[in-house]
Amino acid sequence: MGERKIKVIIILLLIVASFISTLAPVWDPDCFWHLAFGRYIFENRSLVEKEPFSFIREGEETVDLSWFPHLLFYSTYKYFGFRGCEILVSLFSILAMIFIILTIQEMELSLTSLSLYFTLFFTAFIGRFKLRPEGVSLICFSALIYLLMKYRKDGLKSKYPFILLFFIWTQIHPSWIYGLILIPIFIFEKQNWLLKKILFKDWFFLFLAPIFSLFFNPYFYKPVIFPFNSFLVMRGDSSFRIAEWGASPFNLSTIPFLLISVITLLFTLYQFFKKKETILPLLISGIQTIFLFLWVRYSSFAFIALAPYATKLFEEIISKIPKFQKAITVITLLLFILPFISIFQYRPTERILKVNYPEEEVKFLLKNKISGNIHHTFVAGGFIEFATYPYSKSFIDGRYFDFEKTIKEYESANKDITKYKNILKKYPFEIAIVPYSEAKVLDPKSAIKRNAEALIFEKEEWAPIFYGPYGTVFVKREEKYYDKIEKFEFKILFPYDEENIKRETFLNAFLKEELKKEIERARKTGARFLND
Numbered sequence: 001m002g003e004r005k006i007k008v009i010i011i012l013l014l015i016v017a018s019f020i021s022t023l024a025p026v027w028d029p030d031c032f033w034h035l036a037f038g039r040y041i042f043e044n045r046s047l048v049e050k051e052p053f054s055f056i057r058e059g060e061e062t063v064d065l066s067w068f069p070h071l072l073f074y075s076t077y078k079y080f081g082f083r084g085c086e087i088l089v090s091l092f093s094i095l096a097m098i099f100i101i102l103t104i105q106e107m108e109l110s111l112t113s114l115s116l117y118f119t120l121f122f123t124a125f126i127g128r129f130k131l132r133p134e135g136v137s138l139i140c141f142s143a144l145i146y147l148l149m150k151y152r153k154d155g156l157k158s159k160y161p162f163i164l165l166f167f168i169w170t171q172i173h174p175s176w177i178y179g180l181i182l183i184p185i186f187i188f189e190k191q192n193w194l195l196k197k198i199l200f201k202d203w204f205f206l207f208l209a210p211i212f213s214l215f216f217n218p219y220f221y222k223p224v225i226f227p228f229n230s231f232l233v234m235r236g237d238s239s240f241r242i243a244e245w246g247a248s249p250f251n252l253s254t255i256p257f258l259l260i261s262v263i264t265l266l267f268t269l270y271q272f273f274k275k276k277e278t279i280l281p282l283l284i285s286g287i288q289t290i291f292l293f294l295w296v297r298y299s300s301f302a303f304i305a306l307a308p309y310a311t312k313l314f315e316e317i318i319s320k321i322p323k324f325q326k327a328i329t330v331i332t333l334l335l336f337i338l339p340f341i342s343i344f345q346y347r348p349t350e351r352i353l354k355v356n357y358p359e360e361e362v363k364f365l366l367k368n369k370i371s372g373n374i375h376h377t378f379v380a381g382g383f384i385e386f387a388t389y390p391y392s393k394s395f396i397d398g399r400y401f402d403f404e405k406t407i408k409e410y411e412s413a414n415k416d417i418t419k420y421k422n423i424l425k426k427y428p429f430e431i432a433i434v435p436y437s438e439a440k441v442l443d444p445k446s447a448i449k450r451n452a453e454a455l456i457f458e459k460e461e462w463a464p465i466f467y468g469p470y471g472t473v474f475v476k477r478e479e480k481y482y483d484k485i486e487k488f489e490f491k492i493l494f495p496y497d498e499e500n501i502k503r504e505t506f507l508n509a510f511l512k513e514e515l516k517k518e519i520e521r522a523r524k525t526g527a528r529f530l531n532d
Contacts, residue, residue: 006329010111011101013336014118015094021122021339022093022129025349026085027356030398031073031131033382036389037064038074047218053385055373055393056406056427063219066133068171073131082349085131092135093126099142100307103149112332113314117260117307119335124257126342128300133173140169142304144179148186149308151206152280155190159205166210170217174227178291178301182284183207189280230401231295242400244297257299261289264306267313281309358433360468360526362387365431370465370475370484372430378407380433392431417441420456430478432457435471436529438496451497463489467527493518495529 026032033053040048041064048064051057064070076084104114118125129135147161162183169176183206191197231245248254265285271277284305292302318328353359358380365371371391376384381397388394396403396410413419424432439452457464457474463481465488466473472495475481492501492515505511523530 007111009333010115013333014097014101014111014115017118017122017336017339018093018097018125019090021342022090022126023086023343023346024089024130025347025352026082026131027349027352028130028132029379029382031382032357032386033397033399034066034070034132035074035077036382036385037067038070038072038077039386040389041067041071042074042078051402053389053394054396054403056395057402058393062402065219066171066173067218069133069136069173072136086349089129089131089135092139093129095139096129096142096304099139099146100304103142103146103308104311106146106149106153107308107312109308109311110315110318112329113311113318114307115332116314116328116335117310119332119338121257121260121303122339123253124299125303126300127303128297134175134297134300137169137173137175138300138304140165140172140176141179141301144182145305145308148182152186152189156202156205159201162206163209163213167213167216170214175301176214177228178298180207180210182287182305183210185280185283189278193279233401246296247294248292248296248299254296254299257303258293260310261285261292261302261306264310264313265289267316268309285309354469354526355528356470357383358435358468358470358473359383359387361433361466361470361473364466364468364473364525366391368484368488370431370481372475372480373428375424375427375429375432375434377435378410380435384433395427395429417452417456424456430476430481432462432474433471434474436495436532438532440496443500446500446503448499448503450500451495454494454497454500464494465489467493467495467522467525467529469526469528490518490522493522495527 036053037048040052047067048062051060051062073085073088076088080087101111101114104111128138143165144162147165166176166180169179187199187202187206190202191199248258250258265282268277268281268285272279272282288302288305291298318325321328358376362384365388371388373393374384374388374395376395378396378398381394384392384394385397396406400407410423413423434453434457437451437453440449441452441455442448443450443455453472457472461477462474463477463485464472464474465484467490475484477485492504492511494501501515505515519530
């Protein structure tokens, strides 16, 4: 088989493998509030300027830092559903891979070496490709790496690509800062690291003009310190931490890529001392490795930025064993089975929603025209917004800094029944959608162990009206809900509260019969606790 045909096959395999390995359900909690923002823009033909979703911040000024992907996400969902959204994310990965391939070809490196890098560490590549603005941002980042490598080789031949790229990027996500901090290194190399040899044209079109272009967006200005400020706050606050803002964990899926990043860094160090390369690859590799170790959510960005240098490392190794190059090509092609295996782990979004998010519970509310201020978990906030707006208002969602104080208050209350009940009294909740919990505590009134939620959502104040695959729907005992309570309330059955149910029905045949009816009704709505 000719070299050209092998090259074409490898390119096709890289593109198809990128698509397949990133094909996944829409499951991330933040995906849903991004969809909610997109729907607001689509339906109102205007950007979000006042908080529309949360009743605790209703009407307050808000800035949508990612209006363009929000609109793109919802438009895709509206016309193609969740399956369309899944495919959209995979298309993002294809575009990013195309820029990586172009970068490798620009540097005249081997696509076989790139394939080894991809197939062995593809889990790092796919890490941040989700239905989130970062997924689109990765395309911009890979395009920037390509433009920078082209600039390194040919100089400033075209003046406007960097300006255009950052103008687009600023409509997508503030992660443009990841790319902006790399540009000065390439310009300094061009001026031979001498401050006295200033390349005014290069500084203007590659750095200053892109910065200026960041101000051309509907909100005029976006904070340049995000997401670094988030990183510092999250790492410095021990009271509440979101996993994706933490350091890269050391486990079987992360250690291989962490190791290759260090080896690549050592390789660029070796090349620098042997005067085979300038200090630029060493600086870029060092920055990527540091960010990768400190920040788990940086994995995909690190994969893209390290690709040229890791590919060069593999090429250097392969060149030392010329007799085995054909065998290595065959092995490389066979290794594509690793990302292709991902297809067997794929589950459509529709299959995971019912258990992981209150899909059926929300449908019940909408069908029966029950609306109000909803109490829910931090994780479910985005879904609640997407599924219930404008009929109901949510509590908190994944926009951490918009709800920082409230989120910490809520998380602290999760560990203490008294604090939890105080939160229910503090905020004007009218509806509660909570996942099932098997936590049991001693009830001081009955002196028996009861389900913690039964003591939090006391019957005197809250009525359970629906049990679904995700959890329980309560409504406050207020006049506006009296007819719904009369129709739907479960007066005896409560999840994981067996001892109390036995106590209440012990000598009452009528209650036992009512309990059977309630159990049957709950089974029909998919109450998961009946099957646990």
